[in-house]
Amino acid sequence: MRLSRYFLPILRETPKEAEIASHRLMLRAGMIRQEAAGIYALLPLGLRVLDKVCRIVREEQNRSGAVELLMPTIQSADLWRESGRYEAYGKEMLRIKDRHERDMLYGPTNEEMITEIFRAYVRSYKDLPLNLYHIQWKFRDEVRPRFGLMRGREFLMKDAYSFDVDLAGARHAYNRMFVAYLRTFARMGLRSIPMVAETGPIGGNLSHEFIVLADTGESEVFCHRDYLDFEVPGADVDFDSIAGMQAIVDKWTGLYAATADKHDAAAFAELAPEKRLSARGIEVGQVFYFGTKYSAPMKALVAGPDGVERPVHMGSYGIGPTRLLPAIIEVFHDEAGIKWPDAVAPFTVAILNLKQGASDTDAACERLHSALAAKGIDTLYHDLDERPGSKFATADLIGIPWQILVGPRGLAEGKVELKRRFDGSRELVSPAEALARLGA
RNA sequence: CGGGGUAUAGCGCAGCCUGGUAGCGCGUCUGCUUUGGGAGCAGAAGGUCGCAGGUUCAAAUCCUGCUGCCCCGACCA
Numbered sequence: 001m002r003l004s005r006y007f008l009p010i011l012r013e014t015p016k017e018a019e020i021a022s023h024r025l026m027l028r029a030g031m032i033r034q035e036a037a038g039i040y041a042l043l044p045l046g047l048r049v050l051d052k053v054c055r056i057v058r059e060e061q062n063r064s065g066a067v068e069l070l071m072p073t074i075q076s077a078d079l080w081r082e083s084g085r086y087e088a089y090g091k092e093m094l095r096i097k098d099r100h101e102r103d104m105l106y107g108p109t110n111e112e113m114i115t116e117i118f119r120a121y122v123r124s125y126k127d128l129p130l131n132l133y134h135i136q137w138k139f140r141d142e143v144r145p146r147f148g149l150m151r152g153r154e155f156l157m158k159d160a161y162s163f164d165v166d167l168a169g170a171r172h173a174y175n176r177m178f179v180a181y182l183r184t185f186a187r188m189g190l191r192s193i194p195m196v197a198e199t200g201p202i203g204g205n206l207s208h209e210f211i212v213l214a215d216t217g218e219s220e221v222f223c224h225r226d227y228l229d230f231e232v233p234g235a236d237v238d239f240d241s242i243a244g245m246q247a248i249v250d251k252w253t254g255l256y257a258a259t260a261d262k263h264d265a266a267a268f269a270e271l272a273p274e275k276r277l278s279a280r281g282i283e284v285g286q287v288f289y290f291g292t293k294y295s296a297p298m299k300a301l302v303a304g305p306d307g308v309e310r311p312v313h314m315g316s317y318g319i320g321p322t323r324l325l326p327a328i329i330e331v332f333h334d335e336a337g338i339k340w341p342d343a344v345a346p347f348t349v350a351i352l353n354l355k356q357g358a359s360d361t362d363a364a365c366e367r368l369h370s371a372l373a374a375k376g377i378d379t380l381y382h383d384l385d386e387r388p389g390s391k392f393a394t395a396d397l398i399g400i401p402w403q404i405l406v407g408p409r410g411l412a413e414g415k416v417e418l419k420r421r422f423d424g425s426r427e428l429v430s431p432a433e434a435l436a437r438l439g440a
Numbered sequence: 441c442g443g444g445g446u447a448u449a450g451c452g453c454a455g456c457c458u459g460g461u462a463g464c465g466c467g468u469c470u471g472c473u474u475u476g477g478g479a480g481c482a483g484a485a486g487g488u489c490g491c492a493g494g495u496u497c498a499a500a501u502c503c504u505g506c507u508g509c510c511c512c513g514a515c516c517a
Contacts, residue, residue: 012466013452017510037509089442092516101448109517143441145517156515187473209517218516286517320517355475389477407476417476 001347002369007044010394020216022326023148025338029398031325038145038153041401041403045398048346048378050156053321053328054135056187056343057158058393064180066131066160066241071113073137074398075338079102079112082298088377092140106139111294111316114119114161118312125165128302128312129173133160135321150326151218160317165304167285169293170313174289175208175245175319179233181210181285182252184319186232188328189341191433195257197286206289209259209282214330221281224255228277253372282327285319338399339422347380349438350400354388354407362407364416375440396421404434 009030017034018024029047033224035155046063051215058068061107077095079087086105093105107113114132122130135158145153162173178194190212197209211221224389230252238244256268260279268276272314292311294300301309332339349372353365365381372379380400382391395403405417418434419426429437 015451016446016453019511034509064460094495138517140516144511144513146511159517207492208478283517302454318517323517345497352476358475385475387479389475391478392476393478405476409476423446 001378001380003265003380003384006380008398009043009395012358020147020150020326022150023332024228025329025333026148026326029338032064032149034148038142038151039218040152040154041115044264044424045346047254048326049328049340050321051343052344052346053188053324054156054158057135057184057321060180060184060187061133063157063235064131064176064184065129065171066133066177069117069132070134071110071117073107073139075105075107075110075113077105080105083115083294084113084297088292094139094144097256103300107136108138108140108349109157109158109284109318110136112298114325115294115298115300115314117255117294118161118163118439119298122163122301122312123301125302125304126171129164129169131160131162131177133158143278146174147216147218148326150170150320151324155320156322158319158321159272159326162315162317163300164300164313165302165310167313170289170291170315172242172245174263174287174315176239176250177315178208178249179237179239179245180289181317181319182248183235183237185210185212185284188324188344190324190328190331191228193221193257194220194221194283195223195259195281196253197259198261205299208253208287209283210285210287210330211259212284212327213279214327215279215280215281216330217282218262218407219281219283221279222263223257223277224259224271224278225275225277226255227252229258246254249435259380282323282330284324285317287315287317289313289315289323290350319340333399336393337397340399340401342401345378345399345401347378347400349377349379349404350398351379351381351404351406352388353383354391354393354405356383356385358408360411361408363405364431366413368404368406368416368435369393369437371440372438377438378438402438403434 002039011028014024018027029045031047033043063322067253077086093108096104097178098104138157139154139155142153145151161179164170164173177431185409192210193214194208195211196206227351256271267275271277291313295311300312302312303309329338332341351368353361355361369379369381388429399421403419405419410416414430416428416431419428
């Protein structure tokens with residue numbers, strides 16, 4: 001992609017409303033545009049990152065055995081009256097009327113709707129287990145949206161719903177999603193720690209929040225320091241192994257870890273002082289088991305081997321892709337800008353032409369650009385007529401993992417400079433070597 | 441929802457107290473010179489001063505109401 005043909009409205013100065021680093025950087029890097037309190041447009045650069053985040057989420061959901069569908073954003077109030085939540089949910093739910101004065105709502109979550117879909121088709125234990133998910137926009141009319149995408153009112157959520165014939169089955173479904181979450185966040189470069197959590201309005205009695213440690217996190221958290229060194233299961237982990245899944249979950253829940261709501265100061269105090277980690281964190285996901293809370297009132301019943309119909313056991317599992325963008329930035333940034341992990345970077349490579357209009361640098365950049373494009377490597381070619389310093393600043397700000405600096409100085413020796421944004425390291429190599437290094 | 445702020449050019453701000461031609465920096469546009477860490481010179485464009493009332497000869501400025509947005513707290517993927 002040529003920058004001259006792209007839409008990258010970067011800001012040199014920080015908009016005054018942005019308090020935390022991620023919000024500031026997302027605005028400055030031209031990733032998002034606020035349209036109302038807690039409501040944002042994703043600009044091209046932001047959308048690229050969101051797409052990469054969603055791709056990872058999808059791959060790991062699918063790997064764990066979940067099946068994707070897509071439910072609407074607008075729901076009928078009647079569905080929510082069945083579960084009793086139409087009254088219970090309160091002002092966070094955006095309620096609207098259609099032209100026939102029917103009560104509708106913009107979905108804050110989808111337990112009711114997925115239960116309705118499930119009960120319409122599934123009757124037998126033979127069709128279980130089942131885990132259905134979608135990635136869809138949600139609206140929660142937060143009293144106080146803040147920190148940009150971190151706490152918006154409209155946000156993208158991956159929500160999965162598991163259906164099992166009994167508690168043991170539901171437990172395995174919970175464990176699989178638990179492991180999928182560990183892998184999902186790890187692939188984005190994030191170290192997430194599962195913590196015992198409140199269940200809130202979703203209900204149920206078993207729940208973990210996946211927390212990414214960051215100084216600007218909204219949650220106060222307490223955990224055992226050893227979690228920082230735990231190894232995340234590999235791609236070859238067997239999601240069908242009941243014992244295997246349980247063992248992983250047991251390991252990841254064996255040490256103390258809790259958010260402030262569930263914090264047990266006495267238990268925490270029993271840890272060796274050097275193992276106590278008291279920090280702030282960002283909640284990037286949450287898993288719940290809530291049994292028959294929705295299936296019983298909504299009559300989502302399945303017949304067991306004995307022919308008796310019973311309410312299906314359910315769990316729900318959320319990840320906030322739009323929140324992951326700021327969460328990743330909070331962890332990976334410096335004074336100059338964002339430092340994207342490769343897996344979620346909007347572009348993998350930035351080519352900086354340090355003397356635009358000079359025939360040798362122009363030609364070298366064109367060759368690099370087409371070679372990388374031919375290999376399908378996401379490349380942003382900074383071909384604007386700007387001075388080198390300005391291009392460096394832009395590239396650092398938007399955080400592209402690799403920069404190829406093409407200037408007359410290096411070209412005189414047949415070299416370009418390959419710079420790693422993550423640690424600032426750089427080396428002089430031939431264009432061919434640079435391409436080889438980048439897999440092209 | 442309680443408390444506190446704020447609204448002037450795309451962004452950051454001054455002007456308001458003490459009413460009288462709307463300003464600065466950055467960015468944008470044109471030209472020339474420049475080109476390895478946000479260039480220099482010269483010129484130019486760009487604002488119903490959030491909205492609605494009121495006071496006044498005259499309102500960005502004073503008064504009233506409304507709205508948007510931000511921050512702190514209580515609540516949340």
